[in-house]
Amino acid sequence: MTPREPRTSPIVPSYGESSLADLSASILASMTGDVAANVLGLPGAGRVCLLVVDGLGWELLRGHQAAAPFLSELAFNSRPLTAGFPATTATSLGSIGTALPPARHGVLGYQVAVPGTNRLLNALHWPKDVDPLAWQPKPTLFERATWAGIPAVHVAPAAFADSGLTRAVLRGAEYRPASKMGALAAETVAALESSERVLVSAYHGDLDAVGHGFGVSSPAWTYQLAHVDRLAEQIAQSLPFGAILYVTADHGMVNVAPEDRVDADTEPALREGVALLGGEPRARHVYAKPGAAGDVLAIWREILGERAWVASREEAISYGWFGPPDDSVTDRIGDVVAAATGTTAIVASHAEPHETAFAGQHGSLTSAEQLVPMLTYAAP
Numbered sequence: 356m357t358p359r360e361p362r363t364s365p366i367v368p369s370y371g372e373s374s375l376a377d378l379s380a381s382i383l384a385s386m387t388g389d390v391a392a393n394v395l396g397l398p399g400a401g402r403v404c405l406l407v408v409d410g411l412g413w414e415l416l417r418g419h420q421a422a423a424p425f426l427s428e429l430a431f432n433s434r435p436l437t438a439g440f441p442a443t444t445a446t447s448l449g450s451i452g453t454a455l456p457p458a459r460h461g462v463l464g465y466q467v468a469v470p471g472t473n474r475l476l477n478a479l480h481w482p483k484d485v486d487p488l489a490w491q492p493k494p495t496l497f498e499r500a501t502w503a504g505i506p507a508v509h510v511a512p513a514a515f516a517d518s519g520l521t522r523a524v525l526r527g528a529e530y531r532p533a534s535k536m537g538a539l540a541a542e543t544v545a546a547l548e549s550s551e552r553v554l555v556s557a558y559h560g561d562l563d564a565v566g567h568g569f570g571v572s573s574p575a576w577t578y579q580l581a582h583v584d585r586l587a588e589q590i591a592q593s594l595p596f597g598a599i600l601y602v603t604a605d606h607g608m609v610n611v612a613p614e615d616r617v618d619a620d621t622e623p624a625l626r627e628g629v630a631l632l633g634g635e636p637r638a639r640h641v642y643a644k645p646g647a648a649g650d651v652l653a654i655w656r657e658i659l660g661e662r663a664w665v666a667s668r669e670e671a672i673s674y675g676w677f678g679p680p681d682d683s684v685t686d687r688i689g690d691v692v693a694a695a696t697g698t699t700a701i702v703a704s705h706a707e708p709h710e711t712a713f714a715g716q717h718g719s720l721t722s723a724e725q726l727v728p729m730l731t732y733a734a735p
Contacts, residue, residue: 363696363697363721365664365674365676365694365719365720365721366437366720366721366722366725366726367437367674367675367676367720368437368438368439368440368456368675368676368678368725369436369437370437370439370456370675370678370679371394371456371679372394373394373395373434373435373436373437373729374436374437374438374439374450374456374678375436375437375438375439375447375450375451375603375605375727376439376450376451376453376454376455376456376678377394377395377436377454378395378405378436378451378601378603378729379405379450379451379452379453379454379496380392380393380394380454380496381393381394381395381396381397382397382403382405382496382554382601383454383496383499383500383503383505383554384397385397385398385399385400385403386399386400386401386403386500386503386505386552386554387503387505395729397599398599398733400597400598400599400733401551401552401553401597401598402547402550402551402552402553402555402594402595402597402598402599403553403554403555403598403599403600403601404543404547404555404556404557404590404594404598404599404600404601405451405554405555405556405557405601405602405603406543406556406557406559406586406587406590406600406601406602406603407448407451407556407557407558407559407603407604407605408559408562408583408587408602408603408604409444409558409559409560409561409562409563409564409604409605409606410560410562410563410566410571410604410605410606410607410608410715410717411562411580411583411604411607411727411728412571412604412606412607412608412723412724412726412727413430413435413604413607413726413727413728414607414722414723414726415571415572415580415607415608415723416430416728417430418572419572419577419580422577422578422580422581422584423580423581423583423584424584425584425585425587425588425591426583426584426587426602426728426730429602429730429731429732430728430730433728433729433730433731434729435726435727435728435729436603436726436727436728436729437725437726437727438450438604438605438606438607438724438725438726438727439456439457439677439678440457440638440676440677440694440720440725441457441463441464441465441634441635441637441638441694441718441719442605442606442607442637442638442717442718442719442720442724442725443464443465443605443606443635443638443717443718444465444479444560444563444605444606445462445464445465445478445479445520446462446463446464446465446478447605447606448462448520448524448525448558448605449461449462449491449520449523449524451496451524451556451603451605452495452496452497452523452524452525453491453493453494453495453496453524454496454499455493455678456677456678456679457677457678458672458677458678458679458680458681458684458685459493459678459679459680459681459684460491460493460524460684461490461491461681461683461684461687462478462490462491462520462523462524463640463677463684463687463688464478464633464634464635464638464640464718465477465478465479465633465634465635465638465718466478466633466634466635466640467633467634467640467687467688467689468631468633468640468642468687468689469485470686470687473630473631474631475631475633476490478519478520479518479520481518481519481520481523482519485519487519487520487522487523488522488523488526490519490523491523491524494527495524495525495526495527495528496527496554497509497525497526497527497528497554497556498526498527499527500527500554501527504552505552505553505554506529506549506550506552506553506554507527507528507529507553507554507555507556508528508529508530508531508546508549508553508554508555508556509521509525509528509529509530509531509555509556509557509558510531510532510533510539510542510543510546510555510556510557510558511530511532511533511539511557511558512532512533512534512558512560513532513533513534514534515558516530516532525556528554528556529546531545531546533557536559536582536585536586539557539559539586540586540589540590540593542557543555543557543590544590544593544594547594547595547598548595557590559583559586561579561582561583562576562579562580562583563605563608565579566608566714566715567608567713567714567715567716568713568714568715569714569715570610570714570715571608571609571610571715572610573714576715587600587602587730591732591734594732594734595734596734596735597734598733598734599731599732599733599734600731600732600733600734601729601730601731602728602729602730602731602732603727603728603729603730604727604728605727606717606718606724606725606727607717607723607724607725607726607727608715608716608717608723608724609637609698609715609716609717609721609723609724610698610714610715610716611636611698611699611700611713611714611715611716612698615697615698615699615700616636616699616700616701616702616711617658617659617662617699617700617701617702618702618703618704618711619632619701619702619703620702620703620704620705620706621704622658624654624658625654625655625658625701627647627650627651627654628643628644628647628648628650628651628654629641629642629643629644629647629651630642630643630644632703632706633689634689634692634693634718635710635716635718636695636700636701636702636703636707636710636711636713636716636718637694637695637699637700637701637716637717637718637719637724638692638693638694638695638718638719639689639691639692639693639694639701640687640688640689640691640692641655641689641690641691641692641693642689642690643690643691648667648690648691651690651691652665652667652690652691655691655693659693659699659701661696662695662696662697662699663693663694663695663696663699663701664693664694664696664720665691665692665693665694666691666692666693667690667691667692668685668688668689668690668691668692671688671692672685672688676692676694676720694718694719694720695718695719696719696721697721700716
């Protein structure tokens with residue numbers, strides 16, 4: 356019997372039109388006057404702040420307007436962007452930090468294979484023997500800004516200052532540590548006031564952490580959203596004259612119930628022919644043993660059926676999931692790529708007990724995960 360394909364269609368990211376990479380490219384272009392690169396048509400400005408709220412999906416914001424009145428008012432006349440695939444922090448920060456789609460910057464997921472080895476690179480816990488600059492050698496947004504004579508500042512928790520991901524995709528910016536909301540607002544405003552021309556990015560990650568732990572729309576998550584709303588409002592109200600604030604996110608999130616979890620560590624067929632299981636529960640990179648890719652693809656399609664969009668590497672690239680390909684990084688993509696539909700999660704309870712336990716998950720090609728805000732506030 357032929358397994359049924361998912362009834363719904365994936366949200367393929369709008370690379371080159373309205374993705375996170377296009378937001379970054381347009382911000383820099385709006386500051387340099389490069390009209391051709393400003394695909395979003397952003398207004399010119401000398402001082403710009405990009406606030407990235409980890410986990411603040413467009414649908415979540417629209418569904419919780421009472422908790423976030425300031426952001427919701429900004430959203431009223433705005434339209435969302437697509438995050439990129441996988442819809443996960445490392446990949447999206449790569450797109451924001453380089454103004455390139457994932458298949459160009461090469462940070463292709465939470466965990467991807469290191470080509471030529473039998474191990475995974477975890478982009479949030481970077482291995483010391485993998486050079487971040489060799490893994491992602493293309494110029495970052497911040498390097499390009501400084502080359503254009505625009506100072507660049509990145510404000511984020513101190514723990515990330517020298518991480519492999521920061522060095523790979525955010526290098527070139529002055530790093531100002533701020534681990535608490537008050538400090539984040541203060542350091543961001545101070546950076547904007549430091550020069551008449553400056554590009555400032557600020558990152559806040561607690562909403563995502565609460566979503567993973569308690570689930571989105573939970574009381575804890577809703578209270579945290581209210582704090583995020585106040586953070587954005589404080590920065591907006593303190594902008595120097597002529598500055599512009601953009602607010603976006605790296606991905607949305609869905610809640611995954613225990614019965615919606617397919618466990619690759621207790622379903623032996625999902626490990627047949629598999630050398631490495633990468634990615635994360637909503638977006639899997641499956642690396643096959645030599646000669647087994649076709650069988651792995653068939654098995655994963657049969658077992659998951661309507662619970663995931665399952666494609667070969669070549670199909671996923673041709674569908675445009677990762678954006679226009681750079682042949683130097685495509686071997687980091689799984690032989691098989693599985694993007695979960697609905698609220699399914701493809702967990703690995705033995706290998707990934709921490710991630711398996713998350714109440715909220717993200718990574719896939721659903722609208723709840725792909726659509727992120729692009730909110731604008733201009734100082735009078």
